[in-house]
Amino acid sequence: MESREEKESQGKILWKIFISTLYLSAFTFGGGYVIVTLMKKKFVDEYHWIGEDEMLDLVAIAQSSPGAIAVNGAIVVGYKLAGIPGALVAILGTVLPPFVIIAAISVCYNVFRSNFFVAQMLSGMQAGVGAVIASVTYDMGAPIVKEKDPMSLVIMLGAFLAACILEINVVYIVIVCGLIGLVRTLLSKRRSGK
Known part of the structure; x- marks a missing residue:
């Protein structure tokens, strides 16, 4: 049976997983590969919960599974860190921001579609996303070349x-x-x- 301290520790980890995936999902534009590099920075570099090689393995699993890589990545990382509860919390944290944002945008779609400034902002974001994806490619390929x-x-x-x-x-x-x-x-x- 789990002690009270172990339950509190599990709760803190689940909370950190939720807040981390919520934050990453809310401020990541450009699709799954962008969130993967940010997950690496958060869970490998900052929290040291996962090793770099292990993160590459988790990304490979996420990429080879059907569905969005951002959600799949969150599932495998959450499961690795805290089992089924971790996977569920990571899914919730990853899916919630896009759901809210898309719901809000769908209400105002006609206004956004014809707005010059929004179109220019999205165009600039596409260039930034290209750079981030190139960075992810380099980060994932460099260890293979060094090997x-x-x-x-x-x-x-x-x-x-x-x-x-x-x-x-x-x-x-x-x-x-x-x-x-x-x-x-x-x-x-x-x-x-x-």
């Missing part, structure tokens, strides 16, 4: 070419990369005799 594993570099380059040049659906790329990772793991275990 200097030739197979990982080939997989990363192949996935990039398949997505950007050949325009193959990302779902297929993720599935193939997951299968390659599985085969590599099985071969590695077989070689080590486990």
